[in-house]
Amino acid sequence: xxxxxxxxxxxxxxxxxxxxxxxxxxxxxxxxxxxxxxxxxxxxxxxxxxxxxxxxxxxxxxxxxxxxxxxxxxxxxxxxxxxxxxxxxxxxxxxxxxxxxxxxxxxxxxxxxxxxxxxxxxxxxxxxxxxxxxxxxxxxxxxxxxxxxxxxxxxxxxxxxxxxxxxxxxxxxxxxxxxxxxxxxxx
Amino acid sequence: xxxxxxxxxxxxxxxxxxxxxxxxxxxxxxxxxxxxxxxxxxxxxxxxxxxxxxxxxxxxxxxxxxxxxxxxxxxxxxxxxxxxxxxxxxxxxxxxxxxxxxxxxxxxxxxxxxxxxxxxxxxxxxxxxxxxxxxxxxxxxxxxxxxxxxxxxxxxxxxxxxxxxxxxxxxxxxxxxxxxxxxxxxx
Numbered sequence: 001x002x003x004x005x006x007x008x009x010x011x012x013x014x015x016x017x018x019x020x021x022x023x024x025x026x027x028x029x030x031x032x033x034x035x036x037x038x039x040x041x042x043x044x045x046x047x048x049x050x051x052x053x054x055x056x057x058x059x060x061x062x063x064x065x066x067x068x069x070x071x072x073x074x075x076x077x078x079x080x081x082x083x084x085x086x087x088x089x090x091x092x093x094x095x096x097x098x099x100x101x102x103x104x105x106x107x108x109x110x111x112x113x114x115x116x117x118x119x120x121x122x123x124x125x126x127x128x129x130x131x132x133x134x135x136x137x138x139x140x141x142x143x144x145x146x147x148x149x150x151x152x153x154x155x156x157x158x159x160x161x162x163x164x165x166x167x168x169x170x171x172x173x174x175x176x177x178x179x180x181x182x183x184x185x186x187x
Numbered sequence: 188x189x190x191x192x193x194x195x196x197x198x199x200x201x202x203x204x205x206x207x208x209x210x211x212x213x214x215x216x217x218x219x220x221x222x223x224x225x226x227x228x229x230x231x232x233x234x235x236x237x238x239x240x241x242x243x244x245x246x247x248x249x250x251x252x253x254x255x256x257x258x259x260x261x262x263x264x265x266x267x268x269x270x271x272x273x274x275x276x277x278x279x280x281x282x283x284x285x286x287x288x289x290x291x292x293x294x295x296x297x298x299x300x301x302x303x304x305x306x307x308x309x310x311x312x313x314x315x316x317x318x319x320x321x322x323x324x325x326x327x328x329x330x331x332x333x334x335x336x337x338x339x340x341x342x343x344x345x346x347x348x349x350x351x352x353x354x355x356x357x358x359x360x361x362x363x364x365x366x367x368x369x370x371x372x373x374x
Contacts, residue, residue, distance in 0.1 A: 011361070055223055064215055067244055071208075
């Protein structure tokens with residue numbers, strides 16, 4: 001390697017405490033490169049260290065206060081390792097479910113939705129259909145055997161196809177329903 | 188020097204990613220000086236430097252859950268600061284006249300007023316010189332000379348090839364040498 005090429009290499013280590021072994025070895029043997037290196041070293045020393053813009057303690061704390069205010073303003077995005085968009089998703093789902101439920105109640109109370117028409121019949125799955133047949137004292141099958149009579153699960157009452165109240169469900173019947181049927185499908 | 192603050196940062200980062208604000212504040216205390224120094228040397232505007240530093244830490248907090256530790260944390264911070272600074276420099280608001288409000292850190296008692304004045308002049312000269320460098324050269328000079336980062340890391344921070352980064356640094360040193368000669372500076 002020529003001295004000019006060494007100079008180019010030396011410049012890459014401008015301001016660095018140590019030189020690679022190959023460069024240091026050459027500098028020890030070459031007067032021209034040593035002089036160039038000394039010039040670089042002197043220039044770097046003259047530039048000083050990283051203290052020309054040094055926030056003091058007060059400025060640092062003021063900066064932190066401002067930063068923390070800004071973080072609070074933009075809402076913290078890391079809560080126990082859960083990212084903000086997941087939290088927003090969960091919150092939105094909860095609001096949606098609660099909102100729909102409240103709206104339903106509101107319309108019911110204002111007569112927009114009938115209390116129970118007895119027509120909220122649900123399609124039976126095969127297994128449920130068999131169970132319904134075996135418990136005909138509880139379920140009266142309609143003409144269309146794919147349906148059972150409407151069950152108002154919340155009022156614990158059963159209705160016939162014409163919407164007439166048949167009877168209140170006993171605790172045992174409720175328990176049976178909960179254990180043997182997908183209540184969501186019955187509603 | 189780099190290793191010592193990286194050792195201090197590691198346990199704080201582990202806490203901060205779980206949402207620990209105190210740990211994050213401690214990280215800010217450690218990293219504020221180098222980040223503000225970088226943004227100030229790049230913009231030479233005290234207010235902009237603080238604003239960019241704040242934006243950097245705010246973005247770091249907001250994206251902390253996505254920090255996977257593949258890059259070094261300080262390099263990751265420098266990358267955020269670099270991107271924000273380059274965006275700022277490309278925007279019309281950076282055209283505002285740069286201020287000269289840099290100041291020296293508290294000096295040791297053995298510094299004479301003459302020595303302080305000389306150092307201040309020299310630092311002012313370096314800042315003047317840096318403002319003449321193209322943005323990329325200025326950035327590489329900052330990260331290499333003042334932060335002692337290896338070229339591989341600077342390459343990751345700036346998104347430029349290592350060869351390009353080395354060329355940028357070498358060019359900056361050549362220009363600095365010329366500038367110092369013109370100013371009659373002697374080591």
